[in-house]
Amino acid sequence: xxxxxxxxxxxxxxxxxxxxxxxxxxxxxxxxxxxxxxxxxxxxxxxxxxxxxxxxxxxxxxxxxxxxxxxxxxxxxxxxxxxxxxxxxxxxxxxxxxxxxxxxxxxxxxxxxxxxxxxxxxxxxxxxxxxxxxxxxxxxxxxxxxxxxxxxxxxxxxxxxxxxxxxxxxxxxxxxxxxxxxxxxxxxxxxxxxxxxxxxxxxxxxxxxxxxxxxxxxxxxxxxxxxxxxxx
Numbered sequence: 001x002x003x004x005x006x007x008x009x010x011x012x013x014x015x016x017x018x019x020x021x022x023x024x025x026x027x028x029x030x031x032x033x034x035x036x037x038x039x040x041x042x043x044x045x046x047x048x049x050x051x052x053x054x055x056x057x058x059x060x061x062x063x064x065x066x067x068x069x070x071x072x073x074x075x076x077x078x079x080x081x082x083x084x085x086x087x088x089x090x091x092x093x094x095x096x097x098x099x100x101x102x103x104x105x106x107x108x109x110x111x112x113x114x115x116x117x118x119x120x121x122x123x124x125x126x127x128x129x130x131x132x133x134x135x136x137x138x139x140x141x142x143x144x145x146x147x148x149x150x151x152x153x154x155x156x157x158x159x160x161x162x163x164x165x166x167x168x169x170x171x172x173x174x175x176x177x178x179x180x181x182x183x184x185x186x187x188x189x190x191x192x193x194x195x196x197x198x199x200x201x202x203x204x205x206x207x208x209x210x211x212x213x214x215x216x217x218x219x220x221x222x223x224x225x226x227x228x229x230x231x232x
Contacts, residue, residue: 015053016060021194023162025050028153032058037089037123040114042147044130045155048192051129054155055092058127063090069098072106079109083122092127096147097137104143111146160187163194170198174205178215185217 022029031041032054043051059065064087066075078087093107107128114126130137133154134147158166164183171178178201186197200220207223208215 014060015057015195017054017057020050020053020057021158021162021166023158024156025153028054028155031151031153032127035090035125035127037125038114038118040111040126040128040150042128042130042134042150042152043155044132044134044152046131046157049155049157050194051155052094053195055094055127055129058125059088059090059092062088063092064088065092066094068093068096068103068107069100072100072103075103075106075110079106079113086122087124090125090127092129094129095131096128096139097130097132099139101140104140108140108143108146111143111149115149157192158194163187163197166194167197167201170201171205174201176201176205176215181217182215182220185220 017029017033020029028041028043035041035058043054045051056065064074064078066078068075075093078091081087091110093110096103096107099107110126114124117123128147130147134144134152137144137147139147164187167183167186168178186200190197190200204215204220204223208219211219213219
């Protein structure tokens with residue numbers, strides 16, 4: 001089994017607003033927590049900044065998450081649903097920078113519907129996420145302007161210090177004390193996404209209990225190299 005297949009087996013918790021680590025993005029998180037129908041938020045930033053986590057988390061309750069490039073048909077259905085058809089209270093459209101012409105047309109129509117319904121009983125909240133600021137998006141001009149119709153937030157990735165503090169706190173919750181060497185190895189030899197790092201922490205804790213060995217860098221390496229490790 002390759003290392004990537006082993007990584008794919010690691011348990012990953014569902015994204016919520018509560019388990020999002022804001023770092024420098026506290027303002028964006030607060031805005032999403034208070035988001036109400038009739039309002040929209042555009043999130044942008046480089047890979048690893050947490051925009052997909054936030055987009056998914058926003059739609060956990062009475063919402064609909066769409067991966068923009070892959071869900072064009074569903075996006076069109078929402079944008080052109082019959083007037084009496086209730087839409088989800090929150091709709092999130094992710095990775096809009098990768099959308100083709102058909103997807104962009106559907107998102108344009110959804111923005112128009114969002115604005116037209118904002119003051120009605122059919123109002124819904126809209127969260128859109130991409131990798132760059134609205135004016136720099138590789139999209140049709142009329143759609144680019146709509147990305148900035150309401151609030152827009154640039155998301156910054158967590159710093160290594162933020163991740164180290166988060167992993168230390170999560171380890172303490174599990175009754176663990178990770179050495180500085182283990183934390184540094186996790187941050188420099190593993191995926192940068194905090195959810196994957198948290199999943200690795202859970203997996204190595206289970207592996208440590210199963211093998212009766214304390215958590216060390218050699219144990220981490222051995223676990224990731226062993227396809228029979230109890231990762232789930």
